[in-house]
Amino acid sequence: MWQTAQWGKPQNAAGAICGIIVNVTTTWTEPGSTPLALLLLGQGTDANAERGVDCPGVLPAPSDPDLVARATAAKAALGTRVFVLGHHYQRDEVIQFADVTGDSFKLAREAAARPAAEFIVFCGVHFMAESADILTSDAQQVVLPDLGAGCSMADMAALAQVEACWDRLDELFLAGSTVPVTYMNSSADIKGFVGRRGGVVCTSSNAERALRWAFERGQRVLFLPDQHLGRNTAVRQMGIDADDCVLYDPHKPGGGLTAEQLRNAKMVLWRGHCSVHGRFTLSCVQEVRHRVPGVRVLVHPECRYEVVTAADEVGSTEYIIRTIEQAPPGSCWAIGTELNLVRRLANEHPDKEIMFLDRTVCYCSTMNRIDLPHLVWALEELVAGRVVNRITVDADTARYARVALDQMLALP
Numbered sequence: 001m002w003q004t005a006q007w008g009k010p011q012n013a014a015g016a017i018c019g020i021i022v023n024v025t026t027t028w029t030e031p032g033s034t035p036l037a038l039l040l041l042g043q044g045t046d047a048n049a050e051r052g053v054d055c056p057g058v059l060p061a062p063s064d065p066d067l068v069a070r071a072t073a074a075k076a077a078l079g080t081r082v083f084v085l086g087h088h089y090q091r092d093e094v095i096q097f098a099d100v101t102g103d104s105f106k107l108a109r110e111a112a113a114r115p116a117a118e119f120i121v122f123c124g125v126h127f128m129a130e131s132a133d134i135l136t137s138d139a140q141q142v143v144l145p146d147l148g149a150g151c152s153m154a155d156m157a158a159l160a161q162v163e164a165c166w167d168r169l170d171e172l173f174l175a176g177s178t179v180p181v182t183y184m185n186s187s188a189d190i191k192g193f194v195g196r197r198g199g200v201v202c203t204s205s206n207a208e209r210a211l212r213w214a215f216e217r218g219q220r221v222l223f224l225p226d227q228h229l230g231r232n233t234a235v236r237q238m239g240i241d242a243d244d245c246v247l248y249d250p251h252k253p254g255g256g257l258t259a260e261q262l263r264n265a266k267m268v269l270w271r272g273h274c275s276v277h278g279r280f281t282l283s284c285v286q287e288v289r290h291r292v293p294g295v296r297v298l299v300h301p302e303c304r305y306e307v308v309t310a311a312d313e314v315g316s317t318e319y320i321i322r323t324i325e326q327a328p329p330g331s332c333w334a335i336g337t338e339l340n341l342v343r344r345l346a347n348e349h350p351d352k353e354i355m356f357l358d359r360t361v362c363y364c365s366t367m368n369r370i371d372l373p374h375l376v377w378a379l380e381e382l383v384a385g386r387v388v389n390r391i392t393v394d395a396d397t398a399r400y401a402r403v404a405l406d407q408m409l410a411l412p
Contacts (some may be wrong), residue, residue, distance in 0.1 A: 013038065013168065022409070038307065052220065060373045062098050067376055069094075069137050071376045074376065074379035074380045074382070074383050075379055076206060078119070078382055078383060081118040081382075082120075083114045084097055084121045085102075085119035085120065085121070085122050085124065086100070086124075087103070087104065087123060087128065087342055088102065088317050088321070088338075091368060092263060093371070093372045094370055094371065095344075099327065101335075102318070103203070103318055104131065104184050105184050105203050106156070108123065108128065108132045108134075110137050111142070120143065121379065124367070125144075125149045126144060126149060126151065126187075127150075127151050127184075127188070129391040130187065133188075134402055137154050141391055143391070145378040146298055146370055146374045148366070148369050150366050152366065153185050153225055153273060153275070156271070157182075157186060158189075158251075161250035162179045164250070165222065165248055165255060166180075167256065168254055168262070169262065172221070172259050174196075177220065177224070178219070178220050178221070178222050179196070179198065179200075179220075180197050180198055180222045180379060181201075181203055181214050181230075181351040182194045182199065182223075182404070183207075183211050183225060183231050184204075185225070186201075186224055186232040189401075192399075192401040194400075195404035198217070199222075199407075200408050201405050204316040206315050207237075207398040208237045209412065210239060210411060213412070220265070222272060224270045224272070226270075227270060227271055227272060228278070228301070228303060231362045231376065232303075232314070234267045236314075240267060244264070244266040244306075245266070245267040246262065246265040246269065247271055248269065248270055251271075264301070275364070276300070277300050277338075279360070280303045280304065280336045281306075282310055284307070284358045285297055285307060292411075294332055296333050297310070297334050299314055299337070299357065301314055301315070301316070317337065320337055320345075321345065326348055330353075333355070334356070335356065338367070339369075340363060341353075342354065342406075349406070354398060369375065374393050
């Protein structure tokens with residue numbers, strides 16, 4: 001069963017909040033003290049992070065005992081004018097106020113299906129709110145309770161870097177035979193880039209369909225920004241040889257690849273990853289199998305190739321939830337995905353033994369920036385007639401990003 005424990009939250013540069021399951025003292029690095037310092041929630045600015053900025057206004061104290069009542073009252077005062085979306089990785093204190101829960105694309109579509117809602121409060125991260133703004137009408141306003149809620153994976157593919165990669169392919173006369181495919185977990189800029197060049201957006205559920213569509217139109221695919229989803233889909237699901245997948249590193253000249261490597265590649269994988277899912281290793285799988293006889297390992301395809309090949313089940317967030325819901329009572333599961341979801345599944349299914357795949361527990365730090373004080377503040381500001389932290393995508397970028405999203409919806 002899920003067991004509660006105390007743990008510290010030492011800094012992890014990749015964007016996750018992690019800690020060993022022991023009672024230790026929590027320490028933080030002050031913002032700006034090193035290039036890798038995490039920002040305290042609601043404080044500090046990192047201009048290089050995905051829209052990471054200060055939170056304007058005074059937040060309620062996290063210890064305020066009236067936070068739940070204040071959120072309830074503000075949401076009731078707004079009525080049908082507001083629609084609150086909650087990503088599966090959000091903490092329970094936030095999820096309780098969501099009108100709909102889901103993964104990033106489901107939530108964006110749910111927002112688009114509520115044209116009467118004047119305000120869409122997105123409890124997720126920045127790229128998700130961007131997608132909601134792209135898919136909703138001009139009359140609707142998308143609010144992100146903390147603008148510092150970015151995504152480390154999305155940050156790993158900046159537009160200038162991707163354009164430089166494409167220029168390299170163009171210099172080698174390869175751009176015309178390359179189809180760009182971007183994971184939903186990317187910025188609007190990258191989705192727009194892909195849309196301009198005849199590519200498509202994919203989710204972890206339809207990545208294989210997106211790649212098959214792309215290979216019908218080109219000799220190779222530039223897959224952004226998650227190398228693991230791209231490799232797992234190409235090699236594990238489609239049978240593409242691992243040697244036909246090359247890794248483009250935007251921090252190296254020419255991506256660290258020779259002209260011959262790019263010419264021969266079928267998959268040009270961007271050097272990006274999820275800071276949470278990337279923590280799971282083959283040793284995690286081996287350790288839990290040794291420790292818990294009969295356990296079944298269920299992981300997200302953002303995990304490393306050696307992890308997904310060693311797992312019993314692999315699938316998207318929605319697949320993970322559905323698998324646990326349908327699992328027989330008494331079954332035992334070690335799940336490799338974000339901790340808030342694993343803990344929620346354990347609480348919702350006490351008839352099953354559910355545990356986190358790694359003994360080092362790990363939250364997504366940027367997702368967890370959306371907490372109850374930020375939600376209360378955003379809702380109360382809307383009640384007062386002030387729209388805070390509005391997320392907007394410029395018209396040209398939105399137009400081409402919508403092209404790539406619509407192409408995804410049209411996949412056979």
